[in-house]
Amino acid sequence: MEGSSPKAERKFSSQDVVKFLIQNKAAVLLLILCVVLSFVSPYFLTAKNLINVVRQASVLAIMGIGFTLLLSSGSMDLSVGDLMAMTGVVIAILDAKIGVHPVLCMLAGVLVSVTGLCLNTFLVQTFKLPGFILTLATGMVYQGILWLISGGQSISGISDTLKFIGQGEIFRIPVQIYLLAVILIFMTVLLRRTEFGRHSLAMGGNLDSARVCGINITRNKYIIAVIMGACTAVAAMVTTGRAASAQLTAGSGTAMDTIAAVVIGGTPMExxxxxVPGTLVGCLLIQVISNGLNLLDVNSNWHKVAKGVIIVVAIILDVQGTKILNRFRMKSKAE
Amino acid sequence: MERETLLHVKNVSKSFLGVKALDKVSLEVKKGEVHGVIGENGAGKSTLMNIIFGSLPRDEGEILLQGRPVSFANPADAIAAGISMIHQETRLVQQFTASENIWLGAEKLFSSHGFTDNKKRDAASRELLSSLGLELPSDKRVCDVSAAQMQLIEVARAVATKAKLIIMDEPTSSLSEREVAALFKIIRSLADQGVSIVFISHKIDEIIQICDRVSIYRDGKYIRTSDIAETSAEEIIRAVVGRELSGIFPKVEAEIGEPVLEVRGLTRQGVFEDVSFSVRKGEILGFSGLAGAGRSEVMQAIFGIDPLDRGEIYVEGRKVAIKHPSDAVRLGFGMVTEDRLRKGIIAKFSVASNISIVRLRDFCTRAVHFIRRRQENAKVDETIRMMQIKASSPEQRIDSLSGGNQQKAIIGRWIMTNPKILILDEPTRGIDVGSKSEIHRLMGEFVKQGMAVILISSELPEVLGMADRIVVMREGRAVFECDRKDATQELIGKYALG
Structure with missing residues (x-):
């Protein structure tokens, strides 16, 4: 590892290995966890359990993938969890209590989520507020509305169409996996291959620069709000359908889990x-932690502790990993 | 008379993960001397200073302070030993007053029983500041003072810690000429009192003006130290870049045509007022003036970054409304902003993505805007070649390039749009001499192709050397305009200072 060794020999040095490990920390953690769990619990590696994990992770992943766009474009939104729960309740009320056609219910759900996110965007953009604080407040508003319109009761009697989205299978694969796949492909292509994606990342990378380059920031922020809103609504449909009722507490902790999954997955906070694929792995990681603790019959309060610890570890890896990578970059610059 | 040596750095080396950033580098600073340090970006100046100041450990070599070997584990040790460093970006606490900043970490000088006597401290600050020629109310917060005043507060802080050696890292990069003169007076008087100054700068004329000796570094190696009296600007430049430069400002004569941009009565309340000028095809229009005269602000308003209260903008004779930078881009403007890091580069993007960002649409499919990578890469490669950007790959992150190459990439970003009017706001500030002369050469190429260039520069020789016509701004007004042939340093200076 001396500076004098010829370049060709260094192509696959320990440097590259470290770099790979840091860039794929979520996958590495997931792999380690899976190996450990497969030894500790005989039930872990069964098809049934794994499908269950993926099914549970899919809601988080649908949110997370939308959030990857939001976060990487330089925005922050802590209200998405509450908004998802509120949307779920609106869908359930329209579907179960009023008897609106399920397709219209879903459209209404999309409308509610999109409106919520656009409202956040409007307030942030118009009054130049920090999104972090503002969405903490609007999240509270959405949660309040959810309790008001539901009257504090979870809403059951969901129609079969909605249940199908949360519970149904096509070719023995859960419906939400298809939804997740569509969103995953959509977002990957959007961010990697389109002008809009590049512009969004530019906004996250340097908002002032993006403005000077003639990018219409306000318009793009609204488009991002619409996309995130659509993801939130889909997540709400799946959650409601899976439980066959609208859970009032479905949103608690969702925003935190989402951010954690996205950041562990390699999308930086700034x-x-x-x-996008990293987010998927991050979601699986969080879900496997819960699943593992369940299998080991650990008190569910420990789940929160474990999740918190993992998030702390992920953030440390994120910040320190960036530092280490920067040092590598300095080195290649010096060359 | 031979003065005693205060600081002697001998054969210091430093590697970052196997790559040598410093290779047996030396520096000898005498007591009461102003010692210039010059070198291109990446020459190792900052690394060396950080090692002296205790921010970085060294791999080998030794540092002698007044003949005794020293090794500072951190900046606090260095400060205690009498070494202060004034960084390029201010390290003052913005919310604190000047007085609080000056004595930060030394409050116990005014304390009894753990309580600080603020009145006593502020009195000491006032005395110190006025001895440096800076009158400031003691309760004024640092965020409310100018860049030059911050610089002086930092100097005051160094004096307050009884520094024997003050390292100044490009202290003049954000100062106007008058402020530079004031700073130089203070540097001189400190030196006369026996304080040694290490003065890092890219500006050769400043080095010649203020320094007693200059040490030159290139590619992590020590080149030599010369007495200023026995050297010349050309000699220093040659040593810095290690190659001959064909004149600092290679002005290319281009054919000057019809006016492309004309503005009348531009006003933004409280910022600039009634600014009118025009620029023609193939012409370089220079903007001179002190920092804060409103030059950048006028350009930002024309480009749609800031709002405009009054005034008309004509592009090729047609009146236009520019409400957003996207309007300006569509009309054929290009804008290289003053602040490369804050408003220029997108640090996390590759060189390629940084260059193509404005003109992405050209490589996109029609209906849904998918990027055609191959077309994008081809055009980016062409731009990198034309701008002579030194990058190992277009996919390299832009912040891993040197400042000069970053700047060339940002200019390339706009050249790719084929602009009719290119605004360059301090395009060569803080970049190495080699890149600087390349940017000057490129500007000549641009106007030869019929572009109109607006050049804002605080460096008078640059404006005088490059511009066909010069507009001088003072306190938000365009106060003077003249042709290249009539312009002299004295004339421009007279109008800029008022």
């Missing part, structure tokens, strides 16, 4: 870079 934006400018997006890692």
């Amino acid at each position: 934006g400018g870079i997006a890692n």
